[in-house]
Amino acid sequence: xxxxxxxxxxxxxxxxxxxxxxxxxxxxxxxxxxxxxxxxxxxxxxxxxxxxxxxxxxxxxxxxxxxxxxxxxxxxxxxxxxxxxxxxxxxxxxxxxxxxxxxxxxxxxxxxxxxxxxxxxxxxxxxxxxxxxxxxxxxxxxxxxxxxxxxxxxxxxxxxxxxxxxxxxxxxxxxxxxxxxxxxxxxxxxxxxxxxxxxxxxxxxxxxxxxxxxxxxxxxxxxxxxxxxxxx
Amino acid sequence: xxxxxxxxxxxxxxxxxxxxxxxxxxxxxxxxxxxxxxxxxxxxxxxxxxxxxxxxxxxxxxxxxxxxxxxxxxxxxxxxxxxxxxxxxxxxxxxxxxxxxxxxxxxxx
Numbered sequence: 001x002x003x004x005x006x007x008x009x010x011x012x013x014x015x016x017x018x019x020x021x022x023x024x025x026x027x028x029x030x031x032x033x034x035x036x037x038x039x040x041x042x043x044x045x046x047x048x049x050x051x052x053x054x055x056x057x058x059x060x061x062x063x064x065x066x067x068x069x070x071x072x073x074x075x076x077x078x079x080x081x082x083x084x085x086x087x088x089x090x091x092x093x094x095x096x097x098x099x100x101x102x103x104x105x106x107x108x109x110x111x112x113x114x115x116x117x118x119x120x121x122x123x124x125x126x127x128x129x130x131x132x133x134x135x136x137x138x139x140x141x142x143x144x145x146x147x148x149x150x151x152x153x154x155x156x157x158x159x160x161x162x163x164x165x166x167x168x169x170x171x172x173x174x175x176x177x178x179x180x181x182x183x184x185x186x187x188x189x190x191x192x193x194x195x196x197x198x199x200x201x202x203x204x205x206x207x208x209x210x211x212x213x214x215x216x217x218x219x220x221x222x223x224x225x226x227x228x229x230x231x232x
Numbered sequence: 233x234x235x236x237x238x239x240x241x242x243x244x245x246x247x248x249x250x251x252x253x254x255x256x257x258x259x260x261x262x263x264x265x266x267x268x269x270x271x272x273x274x275x276x277x278x279x280x281x282x283x284x285x286x287x288x289x290x291x292x293x294x295x296x297x298x299x300x301x302x303x304x305x306x307x308x309x310x311x312x313x314x315x316x317x318x319x320x321x322x323x324x325x326x327x328x329x330x331x332x333x334x335x336x337x338x339x340x341x
Contacts, residue, residue, distance in 0.1 A: 052245065087257075088257060089266075169324075169328070183276075
């Protein structure tokens with residue numbers, strides 16, 4: 001068990017850096033907007049979605065209606081549907097841990113569990129659980145610290161949130177190394193860049209996801225036909 | 233906004249987020265066999281999704297005026313090259329982040 005905890009902890013270190021800082025930033029903004037400690041704790045515990053919590057602050061201060069809050073959440077977090085689809089198999093046999101694993105499936109946690117594999121001596125279910133738990137603890141601690149002592153800290157941490165981007169790039173490179181079929185990575189990259197240019201930064205995720213799924217599905221159908229032809 | 237409205241709003245945001253995370257698992261709950269297309273997408277999508285997330289991280293970068301996205305491109309490129317050469321995740325992340333912080337705090341200001 002100690003080994004599993006240690007392995008999960010080491011894997012979660014990059015997220016610790018990112019979440020403490022991004023959480024801290026969230027705590028500061030929330031506190032300044034009139035939503036202090038208790039609110040921050042509640043949001044980081046029950047919403048637990050980084051960029052959405054930043055958006056929630058502007059929904060609160062802007063006096064958004066409940067319907068527009070729901071629609072905004074749908075738009076911002078629709079990518080989580082994607083994570084779910086890819087984790088159906090890896091999370092199938094996770095038993096009692098499953099509800100929390102699904103609840104805690106943020107971008108960063110996803111990047112640490114999406115390959116569905118761990119070293120031989122580490123149980124995947126427990127690894128996924130501890131990574132999910134550690135990550136949420138970092139997020140909650142970071143955001144609470146931001147709310148409480150955000151005004152006192154004078155060190156300039158500007159830019160440390162880049163740790164998240166860096167984490168995603170390293171996962172991308174690792175994935176590229178592990179497989180021979182680079183088509184899904186390339187399609188993901190090209191489609192999202194094109195959609196970002198066409199639809200703009202607020203709206204590009206949903207069209208990107210639809211087009212990526214469609215292209216991947218079409219190519220698998222084409223490959224099937226080819227195989228049938230080759231076998232004839 | 234009064235406190236009750238604020239609490240309701242947070243509850244709604246929380247519930248919609250939870251719904252989005254649980255929906256695929258509810259639809260394909262394992263009692264029936266998962267459709268082949270979903271299993272297939274589940275196998276290939278992680279690659280596309282990580283690429284999409286990287287693009288998502290760069291979405292706020294402005295390329296058509298100063299600093300032309302240079303800090304992000306240089307730091308991102310450094311992570312990429314470091315990781316290809318050294319294959320050490322923590323090193324790549326710490327190195328790239330340090331470079332980014334130096335670039336935006338001291339160089340591109």
